[in-house]
Amino acid sequence: MADQKVLKKRLKALMQQPSNQVCSDCPEKRPTWASLIVPPSDSPPGTEKIGSFCCLECSGSHRRLGVHISFVRSVNLDSWKEWEVRAMENGGNAKVNAIFEARLAQSGRKKPTNLADGPTRERYVRDKYERRKFYDPAGFSIDARSTASHDGQG
Amino acid sequence: MIFQSIYETWRSLLDTLWKALGFEGKEGSLVVLGLDNAGKTTLLHRLRTGGDVRSFPPTDRPHQTEKFESQNIKFQAWDMGGHEAVRHLWEDYVCECSAVLFLIDAADTKRLEEASFELDALIGEKVVKGLPVAILLNKCDLEEEAMSTTEICKRIQYDDLRRMQGEDNISIFRISVLRGEGYQSAFRWIADFL
DSSP, rough: OHHHHHHHHHHHHHHHHSSGGGGGSSSSSOEEEEEOOOOOOSSOOTTOOOEEEEEEHHHHHHHHHOTTEEEEEEESSSSSHHHHHHHHHHOHHHHHHHHTTTTTHHHHHOOOOOOOOOHHHHHHHIIIIIOOOOOOOOGSSOHHHHHHHHHHHH | OOHHHHHHHHHHHHHHHHHHHTSOOEEEEEEEEEEEEEEEHHHHHHHHHHHHHOOOOOOOOOOEEOEEEEETTTEEEOOOOOOOGGGGGGGHHTTSSSEEEEEEEEEEEEGGGHHHHHHHHHHHHHTTTTTTTTEEOOOOOOOOTTTHHHHHHTTTHHHHHHHHOGGGGGEEEETTTTTSSSSHHHHHHHHHOO
16 A cells, blocks of 8 residues: 555645645635546547545535546545546646636636535536536646646746 | 313323334434445435435534434434544444444445445444444446445445344345435334334
């Protein structure tokens, strides 16, 4: 079994990046939950799993999607596996949203507020990850490490 | 005045009789366990409100539900978090309860082993001895993904669990919280212990 201390350290380092300090699906700050997203079957071959950090409330909506779409983990309450941490490093909120919110602005839709009720969040999360209404797979080619350094400058 | 006192006497007599026959006054306290995302909070919400199923954020700390009724018995339940770091609390809450519900996501093949490990550890605990343990295989509405009872029994080594807990004290039920099906029989089974 991989050393939890080391894995958690890698997670905490990721959580320091500015884009990961806001929930991927609402404006809530300092999210401590994570959603591991299975790449849609029509994404480019060899596409690896990606993960985003989300808040407790939004993680509830992710759980309704089913594990064939996303799998929810807690940074503090769960132990992590190597592939799960790698998915977070491979993804991160900037990349996940470059993929799943690529067409959000042009759609005219707004993200839920951090005070939104459960059904409002669930509708948005389903539109974003299940129905893929704002999706553009081009984002999969983004190197998560380069967005991280960009974050650092901003 | 006299009529009233006769009426009251009769009433209390009837009440006593009713209770003696086991029709009323039964109460039960439950503890609901299982891995995260098995459906514990959603089941309790459904039992309490009778209605809609909606999404809940993960449960991070134990909380007690309001009273609800099932099979004419008043129940109160502890909803426990299922994430790894809070599982050590389960044991403390089992002590206070008259029955244990253990939920398994029947459609999550990848985590059945983890569920089995936790169930095994639980059944080995002293505090669980003699308590009825109902294993609820949830999400059976997912007809393609949900594993058969036979397969699950084999993989969780149900025969061993029965041997450890005593055949009469453990039972397994297929349920769907989403459809509101199956858990009624589990409550009927538990009712006989109270």
